[in-house]
Amino acid sequence: MVVNPPLMEIRHAGRPKNTNRIPSQGEEPKIRRCSRCHSTTHNGRTCKEIVPKKQSKSEKRTGAREWDKSDGRGTNASDRNPMAA
Numbered sequence: 001m002v003v004n005p006p007l008m009e010i011r012h013a014g015r016p017k018n019t020n021r022i023p024s025q026g027e028e029p030k031i032r033r034c035s036r037c038h039s040t041t042h043n044g045r046t047c048k049e050i051v052p053k054k055q056s057k058s059e060k061r062t063g064a065r066e067w068d069k070s071d072g073r074g075t076n077a078s079d080r081n082p083m084a085a
Contacts, residue, residue, distance in 0.1 A: 034047050
């Protein structure tokens with residue numbers, strides 16, 4: 001028969017965090033919400049809400065840039081004719 005040494009919990013460096021905090025008088029618990037639809041009945045992992053896809057980087061751009069061949073730098077279309085504005 002082999003007797004193993006007792007299992008001991010390894011202590012980590014630094015002061016331990018107190019997880020058993022007593023809430024102060026009048027303090028209300030935080031209401032957890034779903035990260036997708038912000039409902040309080042479930043969390044984001046169990047959410048069955050259809051979430052629209054995020055826009056790609058090319059769709060997010062609002063101003064298209066035109067390339068000026070003379071100096072090689074991009075300019076906005078509004079920068080070409082300053083008198084038009």
